[in-house]
Amino acid sequence: MFRKVLIANRGEIACRIIRTAKRMGVKTVAVYSEADRDALHVRLADEAFAIGAAPPSESYLSIDRLLEAARRSGAEAIHPGYGFLSEAAEFSARCAEAGLVFIGPSADAMRLVGSKSGAKKLVGQIGVPTLAGFHGDAQDAQTFLSAAEHVGFPVVVKASAGGGGRGMRLVWNADELPLAMESASREALLAFGDGRLLIEKYLDRPRHVEVQLIADGFGNVVTFPERDCSLQRNHQKLVEETPAPDFSPDLRRDLRMAAAEIARASGYANAGTVEFLVKDGVFYFLEVNARLQVEHPVTEMIAGVDLVEWQFRVAAGEALPMTQDEIGMRGSSIEARICAEDPAENFRPSSGLLLHLAFPPESRSLRVETGVRTGDEIPPYYDSLIAKLIVWDEAREGAVRKMQRALEEVALVGVASNLDFLRNIVSDPHFVCGQLDTRLVQTIARTTPPADKDMKRWLLAAAVSAWRAQASQKARATAAELGEQWSPWTTSDAWRLAGRHEMQLAFRHDGELLSCRMGLLDPRRFWMEASGRRSVVSAEVEEHRLALCVDDERREFSLIRRPIGFVIIDKGRNFAFEWIDPLAPPPRTADKERSFLAPLPARVTRIFVKGGERVIKGAPILLLEAMKMEIPMNAPHNGVIERVLCSEGQSVREGERLVAMAEGA
Template sequence: MFRKVLIANRGEIACRIARTARRLGIATVAVFSDADAFASHVEMADEAWRLGEAPARDSYLSIDKVIDVARRSGAEAVHPGYGFLAESAAFAESCARAGLVFIGPSPGSMRMVGDKAAAKRLMNEIGVPSLPGFHGDAQDARVFARVARDIGYPVVVKASAGGGGRGMRVVQAEDELRDAMESAAREAKAAFGDGRLLLEKFVDRPRHVEIQFFRDRSRNVVTFAERDCSLQRRRQKVIEESPGPRISQEVRAALREATTRIAHAADYLGAGTAEFLLDRDTFHFLEVNARLQVEHPVTEMIAGVDLVEWQFRVAYGESLPKRQDEIVCRGWAIEARVCAEDATQGFRPSSGVITHLRLPSERAGLRLEVGVREGDAVSSHYDSLLAKIVVWNEERDGAIRLLARALDEVELVGVASNLDFLRALLCNDAFLAGRADTGVAQIVSDAFQSIVPEDEMLLLAAAVTGWRERESASAAGDDPLSPWAVPDAWRLYGRAAQKIAFRYEGRLLECDIAPIDAHRFEMTTGRGVSVVAAKRAGDRLALFVDDRRREVGLAPSASGWVVIVDGHNHFLEWVETLTPPPSPAALERPFTAPLPARVAKVLVKRGDHIEKGAALILLEAMKMEIPINAPHEGVIKDVYCGEGQSVREGEELLAWRSTHDIA
């Protein structure tokens, strides 16, 4: 077995690879950018080497730098994880020239199936059905338009060199095609270092299923039970399960047989995944991911195998650990991807510092794959994936219940997350019935509200407790025995009541509080008087409001407190009761960068009249393009940014005025 392996990736997948390597006695070398100097994967490895500055092109996508570190560290092999260089034939060739084993398929196989255009041509040769489209070398919009007219709209343009929904755009009509190609190519270039595109017929609301396969040097092939990855937002997976519900045995057998043909035709080595679109009982080849998939843990859970260990063994020259007849898949596994993104803003990526993080404890049937910790900064330079929660149960219904419970135990403050959206997906009727297709997540998204109703008395009591703790700590300074440390509002002639107010979801929550002692106070609202008792235990707060006890999470924010109830975040902003409310003009939000990003394209200029919803600027962050759209009609007064410029979070991008202000 290998003595030392370099992991050419970051985040949760780098941590996951390191765990298996440690179990096998393999030393690991981590690589990191300046943004990841103190990241989890760096601390987990036996040694770590700096690659360069934060942008991926200067660090994780730099083949020369990664190879140089592998040589200097004495690594024998390189595991690319997924993303970045995992499907780069050029990187695999560079590893071979440097005398390093690339833990993945050969460059020739990768070009044959990892490149989507080449893979489509191979499918035609071996008789695996695929969608009509254009998979040639030309990248001219006129060529794409001619093919699109022949096969009929809608069509989809997508990155030829990568997956994960990056560099993919659905085009409904010819006048949208050129802009879609430009946008997809930019995103593909940022994510994979390759902006080449292909075009194919768009299938509305199919199911998305895939087959995990392995092949060794002795031409042995095994396939595993299918994974259903139909729940997707922005054509990127968020919940995956295995096996797929409501799939006939005939279709299952046909999918696995087609996958076996693909593995042999490509002379494949190692782990790969064949993806298909399933429309009732008819399937079409979609792509091969010539690497490990993000969702591989669900296969591991039902099959009882470690696919990373299999990768190590096959790359080292060993035979597959099991034959096809020894692969037994049992029970049901489901994975949810926790991402730093705002589901209420079109899944806009979020960056910042994780100020509070609480995860469920691993237990029977529950597995965590995590790449961040409390206090970590989530960078705008990389993918938004933070963690994966994977569950297993004998029955699908049981697995869904386990996952729902686990998601309710997750608490995350500091960056926006998709946790509430994941919870909403698990309640969708089509998903519960096993009938979800690729359109279900969009339906849930269209109706999604991030706020889950909660007892405002509970939220107010928790926020007041946080305010009292902060006031006490501020008054006491470094002396916990100071009489000022007790927030009892002591006066010479009795205790005084204080008026406290918080803004919550556009409403003002007000109360008068009269301290009883250090842990109890009376809270008077329009509902009457309640006695509140609070007891801290780390990041947990046990609250007694009259006769009811509830346990909540309580985390400070920049302007108030975040009260976390059953995993749901409720933001309460403290309001200074003596300060007059701001004017409506002061509350108007300027066009600012929602996160640190690179300006990909400026679509307007000074003097332009803009319509409501019009795209004004395209930003590039977390491997995707983020449009800044006009909330209503107006006129551009000035533009403060240029294409290629890096902007900070909150930096003003342009000035405008509403048409209501124009005489």
């Protein structure tokens, strides 16, 4: 077994690999960009080496810098994780040339199957069905247009290299094809260092399933029960599970046999995944992911294995620890990916400081995989994944319930996230019944209904309690500063000569003004009157815990303080409040000039307009790239572009003005 392994990756997957390596007694070497200097994977590893600036092209995609870090550390092997260079045949080959073991398939096998085009040629030769399309060497628009017209629109343009939905665009007609090709190629080049594309016929509402396999250097191949990955947004997976609901035994067997046959035909060794689309009981080969998958933990949960340990052992020259007959399938497992993104804004990625992050406690049936902690920064340069929740139960029904409960127990404040959307997914009747397909996510509400009248009463009581605790804490701190801790005038108990003081409080919440009158009854209790209803409230505030009693009914919330207010968390759902200070100066009036502001730190990849140009509502204005995603910005109304304030290739800050636009017909 290896003595020391370098992990050529970051975030959640780097932390996950480090845990297995430590259990096996293998020392680990982390690499980090400038943006990841204080990242969790750096803290967990035995050693860490800086490899460059924040952009992936200058750090995690630099083969030379990764090999230099391996040389300096004395590592014997490199684990690529997933994404970045994990499916780059050149990286595998360069590792071998440097005398390092690449913990993954050989460069030759990767060239055969790591490229979607090459894999389709291979599986066509062995008789595995594929979708109609074009996967040749030509990359010009006319060739792609001819292929698309031959198979018939709609089609999918996708990156030949890599995976994870990167560089993938759905094209409905010929007019959309050139821009889709340009956008997909640019994204693929950024994510994988390879901008080549292919084209496939679009299949409406199929199931997206995959088979995990692992092979050793002795000709042994084992496959695991299929995973259903149909629940996706922007062609990227959100919720995965194994086994796939409602598949026949024959279909399960045929999928695994096809995957094993592809592995043997390519001379594949180490872990990989074969992906298929399934429609009406018929499956079509999609691609081979020549690496470990993001969703591999669900397979580990039902099979009782550690796939990273198997990867280590195979790469070290050992035979597989189990035979195909010994691979079992116990129960059902589901994974949900928690991402820094805003579902209401077409899943626009979000970056910033994690003010609070808490997960339910792990157990044999609940697993948490993450690469961040409270206080960490979500940088704008990489994938938006924050964490994965994985649950297991003897039956799918129980696994669904556990996932619903687990998502309720996650608390996340500081960046936009898809947590509420994930809760909507796992509570949707179609998901609960196992009726899955690749368009189901599009039918599920991306926002959660606002709080009802009763919930608003509780939230207002919580907001008042949080404000009181904050005011009391501030009064005590001021008194201590002045050396007057025992002065009665610094006690915030509202005592007055003529009786206790009443006051009006107002809070801004979700664009709405919530107000009440309140007064203290004693140091622990206060009365609150809102919408004509008077309640007696008592509260216990301890760190992030808020225990509230309203008219003898008790509930518990989480409380997170922010610079401009606080967040009340109820069953994982965030409710942000901002106290309106009656003595504060009025807010400045908004700039009347219509402008586009960068929603997060990003790079301008394309500008479609110029000054003086008239545009109609919905017209493309520019494209931004951040967190491995392209973010289109379109005209919100008819108008005239007054000025373009940025240039293609420019890096822009969050809130920076990009385009000035005047409203008009």
